[in-house]
Amino acid sequence: MATSAATITPGKMPEVKPVDGFLALALVAVLAVCVRAIWFTPVDAMLGAAQKIFYVHVPTAIMGLYVACGLLAVSSIGYLWIKDERLDRLAEASAEVGLLFMGIVLATGPVWARTSWGTWWVWEARITSTLFLWLLVLGYLVLRGAVESPENRARLSAVMGSLAALLVPFIHLTVKLFRGMHPGPVVLKPEKPSLPPEMLATFLMALAAFALLFFALLRVRFRWATLRDARAALEAA
């Protein structure tokens, strides 16, 4: 147990609560949307109740794949450019929350795929790209964990983040070229069915709720990073 004699002056340490107002609101929104999706949205005639996974799967995919990875890329390149440590914390936070969201996508995907495609895993373009991105972000976080000095950590992970940003289009191209040579499963495309109005409404609400959740979690994770770094600086002094 650390027995640091330094007292935490309110001005110095950032105020962080695990669940602040914003996150609480986001959690309520997500819960409400889940209730609506499960009990107050019509059941798909072809796929049954399992189709409702779509309402959590697709919004988390959008947030985790596009928003999180986009933020990671931009903040990595930005850090190399202007060396602001807040960008480094943003990169760290978006990597971790992105990993979480992408993990949910990779876990719920097979559950849904089993019902709509009859198989747990398919080397379909999007799923494969998601798996690669997840592994890439995992590698990024492992790198961060392996570097001891905070300045080195920020700099080296920014290098990896920038290169990872460049890699993403190549992964997409490779996977697309690869899938283009083999026919996909001969079934409905569950991702973009033409949705009747109640389903569309639920989907849009789910998108909004998970977007709120993403940014709320990002904020908590960012603030904890600030607190952690301030503490480390204090203890090093």
Add this chain to the structure above:
Amino acid sequence: MSTGLFTPRVAVQDTVAYVAKREGPPATEAYMWAGYVITVGTLLAYLVLMARRIAKSKQG
């Protein structure tokens, strides 16, 4: 294996994947619950992790 939609009469009815039948949607509630439990469970686990990290940082 993905079942073809083009031979509904000849294809064997997969217990889970849907092949055209008349009695209504397949009973896949268990899968739906699995999906939602995974999502909410993972999020709650992350919240617990963050709470512990914050507590640890505050105490030192």
Add this chain to the structure above:
Amino acid sequence: MSEPVSRAGRTVTAGHRAPAFVADALRIAGKDLRIEFRTRSAFLAATVFAVLAVVIFRFTWDPTAIPAFDLAPGVLWVIFTFSGLLGLNRSFGLELSDRAYDGLLASQVSRESIFVGKVLANLVFVSGVQALTLPAVALFFDLHVGAAWGVLIGIVLCASLGLAAVGTLFAAIASNTRLAELLLPMMTLPFFVPLVIPAAQTSAVILRGQPLEDAMPWFKLLLAFDLVFVTACIVVFPYTIEE
């Protein structure tokens, strides 16, 4: 040619810029290769690993289930990644003892030429190992390559360049961490995917005797990767060095 960033305050006259860069890079590549071939241990280890792996793959293969030209490209290029990693591991380890890396950095040589020199050394190493693995695969899998050897060697060089560039950069990053040997594969394998899959697909096209035009999209992807990542890694390398 990018101008060398001079951290020591040294100014370079315009006439010296390009030749100094290339000469420095070649000198560093030569130094690394000379050290390596004096002992030859890493090269031998990588080659022996590769050949043994080919043998193992050969014995776990059921020829009645999969024809040779379907399996061989995958085997060839998977082994390529792992034997390449064996070579990359040593590229910054050479200087780490005796803090010789600091000496190299303090010298008048630009960061970019250090990087290019090390990439060249790794390129020679990796394509050297692959040059020995290719005949092993052809032999053990009884492949008839014929006139397409030239194309295969071209693919080996292109893929080796991409692997050397990305791998050298991440080796520089990994040398700053604990568990460098574990971290290097974890960071680099996703980056090797746009190299290995096009290389394997192009090899498959050649081995099946299909027309080369079928492989053109893959080959273009491979070249694009090389172009983009060699440039990007040169640009980004100075950031891996602590000021």
